[in-house]
Amino acid sequence: MVKKRKKRRRTTVPSPPLDVDVLRWNKVITNYMRNGRCDDASQLFEEMPRRSIVSWNVMLSGYLSNGRYASALRLFGDMSQRDLVSWNTMINGHFRFGNLQAARRMFDEMPLRDTVSWNTMISAYSQNGRVEEAQEIFDMAPVKDSVTWNGILAAYLQNGRFESALKLFESNLHWDIVSWNAMLGGYVQNNRLPDARQLFDRMPEKDIVSWNTMLSGYAQSGNMAEARKLFEESPSKDVFTWTAMVSGYAQNLMLEEARKVFDEMPVRNTVSWNAMIAAYVQRRKMVDAEELFNAMPFRNISSWNTMISGYAQAGMIEEACRIFTSMESRDSVSWSAMIAGYAQNGLGEEALRCFVEMGRSRVRINRSAFACALSTCADIAILECGMQVHGKLVKAGYGLGSFVGNALLAMYFKCGNVDEAYKIFQEMPQKDAVSWNTMIAGYARHGFGDNALQVFDMMRTTEIKPDGVTLVGVLCACSHAGLVNKGIDYFYSMHQDFGIKPKAEHYTCMIDLLGRAGRLSEAQSLLKDLPFEPDATMWGALLGASRIHHDFELGRITAEKIFEMEPDNAGMYVLLSNLYASSGSWDDVGKLRVMMRDRGVRKVPGFSWMEVNNKVHTFSVGDSVHPEKEKIYAFLEELDMKMKKAGYVSATKLVLHDVDEEEKEQMLKYHSEKLAVAYGILNLNPGRPIRVIKNLRVCDDCHNAIKFISLIEERVIILRDSNRFHHFSEGSCSCKDYW
């Protein structure tokens, strides 16, 4: 079924009699193109006294590989004759620049197709994430050679359909070595190293690629001992082998070993240098990285990109920007690295500005940039913006492959639009573990525990196995849905049923689950019998439970533990302070305040934000800067009266400061989330949900007040605080008053 490569048939149109001159010209042009000298090449092309079809083809592929799509198109239009190579090149070019429809149209219309045409279509569709189309072409292909077969195998492997690939691979015994290697790589990428090794050992023949694939599999998974063994056993080594070792040591943070291999390498290329730079970058040694970067003989775009992301990850965003702006040409990775860098350094708006700028540049926005932009929108929770990115995404024709689809899911959840998240989820053609986990955890964080568990049940009917993250979501969902016993069951059977040993995060969920249900002593004993040392998050869960159930003493003990571990965690001081205040122990509140002052712990100022007409409005306690503050305050006064009539009592006891009653009430009234909600009601049409984001946990009084507001104003209000989501509607909240 898989045959040896056939000799290429050059043309269908007879070439003019070759003369040596034309061959020489073509050679020079090819060299120019290889070195990125497009303009020199085209000048030479213009000056040629005679041209063969090869001259045209060399120009065409040269333009395409140098990013000159428009020039390529023009040239293709100008060609007086075209052979199969011209057509195939142009089709591939359309794909490379994301013009899938044009490629398909050209394929459908071309006068004659050879196997390369079919193969090009298959692999290009696959590289664009379109497995269905790749499959369609594969099924239609009249002749299939080994490249065709490997194309469909790679299409499965590269697009998360490992099981299908495996099935296909096992159904046929005549694969050539390229496909064996592809399958080996598939195992490696799916972290199935023992299986990979088995395949490796039973390969009918191995070439250097097989050895390198296996070696880098070990290296990437942290098994440097085994990688080293293969390195020494392998019958031959090339620059790939050596570079894989450097990068393996780099990723396992073994800097000295990496450098030693790098120094011993008989031959280095740019990628080897890049791997060594990456080693320094991963250790945040930017001085050494920069030194190497300056010393290397040739830099390619990855070298620059590595430096950008290195500086960005080291928090040196100005330096990253310096590298970015000094580049001659930037590709999608450069842009993505810059966008991600801004986002990781808390500069969300800069990140989005950069994304917009990328859209204006000649570089096509790739999946990564979309994913980065979406996750930025998610972090700063601006739904409108996220929806616009979503729109662009659809227009760019990327579909809902799991990578981008998952980013979309997360964005809609984090921006508070649960329904849209579910819609996306349903539309996703392939759901991986991350998709399922995002859905489950998303529903849970929004307080829709039952939905989360439904999704979990659906997941169990698929071939995708639940992992540790899934179980965190499930336990969290049980906690939020008040399904205490079900949660306990899952916890104690997860090892047996799913082969997942409970880790710290699962214990934290359990403490939260028991605590929320008021079973504080059980939560305590779980904490006492932990198989490892509890961390501050676990104590935090217990403190949260103490607060909800007003267990003064437990709260105090718990908080002391936390203060020992994390003396700077302001949130925990506030939590304890609230607990003290709610029982009127102003003395303790005062002592705590002194303690905070002595230890230099600063309360993070609370603020909220929301989006109206594509503009983000930020509010802080007792805001006096917002241009419409008069209107907002007046509205709040009015609202306050209505709320009191409906039975609302302001929880003055909860204010941190021991001030007189009237003043306390004023301070509460103007908490940032209340201001934001008021602004939303004033500026968003009735019927539209009001989405507010707050950087801290919402306080009891605001939570209570917003419940009343949702009832009086007949509004759905969705509040994201630092911990979870609250959906207020008709006087109640999806968190069931526990957060």
Next chain:
DNA sequence: GTAGGGTTAG
């Protein structure tokens, strides 16, 4: 002109 291995973004 189409396929498998080493570097960068998510």
